[in-house]
Amino acid sequence: MKSSDFREGMKRAFPLVIGVIPFGLAYGISASSAGLRLHETVFMSMAVFAGASQFVAVEMMRQQSLVVFILAMTFIINLRHILMALSLKSYVRQNERLKASLLSFGLVDESYAVSSLYFREKKEGRWSFLFSASLLMYIGWAFSSSAGFLLGDRIADPLAWGLDFAMPATFIGILIPQIQSLHICIVVFVAGASAVLFKVLLGGSYYIIIAAVAGAMTGYLLERRIP
Amino acid sequence: MSAIFVTIVFMALITYFTRSIVFIADFRIPDEFEKFLRYIPFAILSTLIFPSLLVRDGTLLVTTDNHHLMVGIVAIGIAAVFRKPVVTVFCGMALMLALKGTLLMY
Numbered sequence: 001m002k003s004s005d006f007r008e009g010m011k012r013a014f015p016l017v018i019g020v021i022p023f024g025l026a027y028g029i030s031a032s033s034a035g036l037r038l039h040e041t042v043f044m045s046m047a048v049f050a051g052a053s054q055f056v057a058v059e060m061m062r063q064q065s066l067v068v069f070i071l072a073m074t075f076i077i078n079l080r081h082i083l084m085a086l087s088l089k090s091y092v093r094q095n096e097r098l099k100a101s102l103l104s105f106g107l108v109d110e111s112y113a114v115s116s117l118y119f120r121e122k123k124e125g126r127w128s129f130l131f132s133a134s135l136l137m138y139i140g141w142a143f144s145s146s147a148g149f150l151l152g153d154r155i156a157d158p159l160a161w162g163l164d165f166a167m168p169a170t171f172i173g174i175l176i177p178q179i180q181s182l183h184i185c186i187v188v189f190v191a192g193a194s195a196v197l198f199k200v201l202l203g204g205s206y207y208i209i210i211a212a213v214a215g216a217m218t219g220y221l222l223e224r225r226i227p
Numbered sequence: 228m229s230a231i232f233v234t235i236v237f238m239a240l241i242t243y244f245t246r247s248i249v250f251i252a253d254f255r256i257p258d259e260f261e262k263f264l265r266y267i268p269f270a271i272l273s274t275l276i277f278p279s280l281l282v283r284d285g286t287l288l289v290t291t292d293n294h295h296l297m298v299g300i301v302a303i304g305i306a307a308v309f310r311k312p313v314v315t316v317f318c319g320m321a322l323m324l325a326l327k328g329t330l331l332m333y
Contacts, residue, residue, distance in 0.1 A: 085248070109275060165299075166316065177306060184266070189273075199282050212267060217263060
């Protein structure tokens, strides 16, 4: 049972690792041009393991921002994890709290996406799945960060070739087949439209939380009114 | 120890806090809240997808020059038909690279 969840996690996270590699390369390149050293660049990927906040931190280090501002940004950008963790909380049995707390280190957007849908499908927490999906993302992120740093300016910015499309492509690949009811379809539309709106209006990264709450709230209200 | 190293350690602690606090804390999710939370995976995925297709450099760009949007629409079609993430990713990336490559040639 456990080893089959482990293998399934690897299988389902595989397309997502492909998607993260261009970002790892871009982060490594950006860190090297901002003056970080190789061990710092890789240590950040292995200890923080949060792409968006690493990009921002490196940019702020380049501009010699105060450390307290860098840490505040890290907190703000990563606040969405609280929402993700909340949505997995009900799968955690009382005796699984320690396990879930430790495994949550690997709760990145990608491993969350595949795991939350897998738990939903199996109607219970499958922790080996979360572990293997996270592990694969972790290896991919650490290696692509190092590779980006080492290649440095010898390769052009991989995101400029349209390789950043790998991220939405992977998320489209896992989301679209899961839209199996009108409610979910409306949630996707509301969350997507409000994310676009708030990103244009506010910039920054608050838009993810605001739009995710707006989308899920719509789903909740629909469910209450239309049984 | 360099200032950068210490900054990274604190970044790691803060990030881990946001991921683990909900699991460390001992509480039960109320049933009504759980109904709301069940839509979060779909909502979060949507917030990650749509802005990266529609918003370029901070502004809404709905034109054929927006390659992410054009290939994104095709990728949504591919995902709906084939229902296999790997197929969507590889076809989507191949299309994007072909489009960028073609534009470079002309």
